[in-house]
Amino acid sequence: AEDGYDMWLRYQPVANDSLRQEYQSQFQQVIAEGNSQTIKIAASELQRGLSGLLKKTVAQTSNVNAMGVVIGTPANSKLIASLNLKKRLASVGDEGYLIQKSRIGNADQIVIAANTDVGVLYGSFHLLRLLQTEQSLNNISIASSPKLQYRVVNHWDNVNRLVERGYAGLSLWDWGTLPELKSPRYEDYARINASLGINGTVINNVNADPRLMSDQFLKKIATLAEVFRPYGIKLYLSINYNAPRAYGDLDTADPLDPRVQAWWKARAEKIYSYIPDFGGYLVKADSEGQPGPQGYGRNHADGANMLADTLKPFKGVVFWRAFVYHPDIGDRFRGAYDEFTPLDGKFKENVILQIKNGPIDFQPREPVSPLFGSLKKTNMMMEVQVTQEYFGFATHLAYQGPLFEEALKTDLLVKGKGSTLANILSGQLNKATNKNPRTGMAAVINPGTDRNWTGHPFVQSSWYAFGRMAWDYSLTSDAIADEWLRMTFSNQEKFIAPIKKIMMDSREAGVNYRSPLGLTHLYSQGDHYGPAPWTADMGRADWNAVYYHRAAEDGIGFNRTATGSNALAQYPAELAKQYADLNTVPEDLMLWFHHLPWDYKMKSGKTLWAELVDKYYSGVTQVRTMQTEWNKMEGQIDAERFAHVKALLAVQERDAVRWRDSCVVYFQSISKLPIPDGYEKPAHD
Ligand code: GCU
DSSP: OOOSTTTTOOOOOOSOHHHHHHHHHHOSEEEEOOOSHHHHHHHHHHHHHHHHHHTSOOEEOOOTTSOEEEEEOTTTOHHHHTTOOHHHHHTTTTTOEEEEEEEETTEEEEEEEESSHHHHHHHHHHHHHHHHTTOOOTTOEEEEOOSOSEEEEEEOBOTTSOBTTOOSSSOSOOTTTTTTOOOHHHHHHHHHHHTTTOOEEEOSOSSOOGGGGSHHHHHHHHHHHHHHGGGTOEEEEEEOTTHHHHTTSOSOOOTTSHHHHHHHHHHHHHHHHHOTTOOEEEEOOSSTTOOOGGGGTOOHHHHHHHHHHHHGGGTOEEEEEOOOOOGGGSOGGGHHHHHHGGGTTOSOTTEEEEEESSSSSSOSSOOOOTHHHHOSSSOEEEEEEOSOTTTTTTTSOOOOHHHHHHHHHOBOOBTBTTOBHHHHHTTSTTTTTSSSOOOEEEEEEOOOSSTTSSSSTTHHHHHHHHHHHHHOTTSOHHHHHHHHHHHHTOOOHHHHHHHHHHHHHHHHHHHHHHOGGGOOOOBOTTTOOSBOTTOOOSSSGGGSHHHHHOOBTTBBSOOOSTTTTOGGGGSOHHHHHHHHSTTTSOGGGHHHHOOBOTTOBOTTSSBHHHHHHHHHHHHHHHHHHHHHHHHTTTTTSOHHHHHHHHHHHHHHHHHHHHHHHHHHHHHHHHHOOOOOTTSOOOOOO
16 A cells, blocks of 8 residues: 555556667666665665665676666776776765766666765666666766765654654654664655755654753664764764753853853763764754753853854754844844844854844745844844745645745845855855855754654655755746656656646645735744734743734724834845835735735735735635546555545635635734625634
């Protein structure tokens, strides 16, 4: 039965007969010189993949006279060394690879060459992907290397195995049976990530439990690191800033106190004694009640640098999160920029600020965080969310590729046109002021003990999209959806075309039935699943929905212009101007920045009220279209996954109606305007 466990590594037989025959004649065997575990893994992945795809057993040999695939590095493979690839290899760096056709001995071989073993592994997954997506290998010549350095997944897993915002079962890490039992899932988890080029994992929740840094846990964690290592994946831990106090060793965690520094130095030494290639720390400090340097009168740079110094001798890094806001700042939007911009240039070189894509919190649509435009001398990486905290958990179909792409392509106009977020993340834009930046992207993912890892089968696609874009942010979400569907379901055009359309529309549908035109955070508080735009009694202003939409008799939206919170001034001048001007602000971001009368004229000619209603209704219509299209696929894919997605879409439709009706009826109680003709009546329970 198809249970989704294999994700996009299913290796089902190539359905196209002539192509399968072509592949069969090329891939008669695998030749892998080199003895490292990584090379062995690459070779056996190729064997496994090719055997499945070609419907025949593909063996490992050393026979150069038959056609096959030859993998290795010039250092560990004589065959690869004989090809004189030095120059081309120099261009792909430590993690990149070449895939090409080369004559060796008497046969044409497909060669996967790299400078390092992990590069060979990445190249092997790439070759398999070409077959999985039925690409021709004629004249194949690929040189690929990652555009970002730190491509990291974040787990929000607690020690008790509950996963914050996870929705797909319990944590994968079974602390009770580690280190004795190495669940086979640990290795499959590593394969899944390595297939995308993901090279780091933070295994525990940012709301961190200090106990993970104890001997008891480090023994267990070292076992995980051992499983991940040959896959090129470094292990990182989220830390709790008050750990020296939590352990009862000190009564302070002040980063400038030498005792605190000594404590963290000793702790780093301990961790590295268990895990010699430990990646470093992820830190949520002075954020949502978590402890941090500000509790001791210090700033984020003081806090991050102290930790960075203790990791530096071991080549470790600190991912310091910029997700900060306080109830007293008036506009939550301003939080990260106001706290971090003055610290630009103050962070050590092995600190990377991890900044959420938007200024608030993984909303269905946010403008990009203005912090990306203000920092010039600081290492930055973008944090996105694969887990669907604000997108219907593991119940709604909501491919996040378009959201990631929208963020990466946003032009912040810092130095004229072309100052895209991607160019900022790559270090290109600030190369004069930050010469050797550390770059990266992180995603909060949700795998758990659910058989298919992610709950909704399509949440896998967002994990996939994150990994592919972290490797190459110039890939489009459309191209990635195409790949993922082919690998995960089928290469049949009559399946791909309509279902790709569903995926590409799914994010916008989710925006439309929840918070169109730049509305945000209308969720029921705490769980973040259903609608509660009326929430006004949370005790903390910035946890109330009414704080975000500001609907009143005179209109709706958050005024962030100079006459309001002036958060717009945090953007580079050109972008601020664009967003401040009603003629140039994109309508899908409009209410993020402007408070407008209900009868404000939209580009469509409709009033703002009528447009808002229309968007809510169109969101539901989109979900119904998704259902109709999906239903047509019966019989084209396995019955299990067909039925699973079909059922979830029915729940999604029910929820979308609930969202629409709750919001429309609530806003109507304020606008006092009728729902225009032609729309079905809101359902009342
Ligand atoms: C959101 C989320 C929390 C999480 C926080 C964070 O607020 O709801 O569960 O801890 O983000 O990113 O730190």
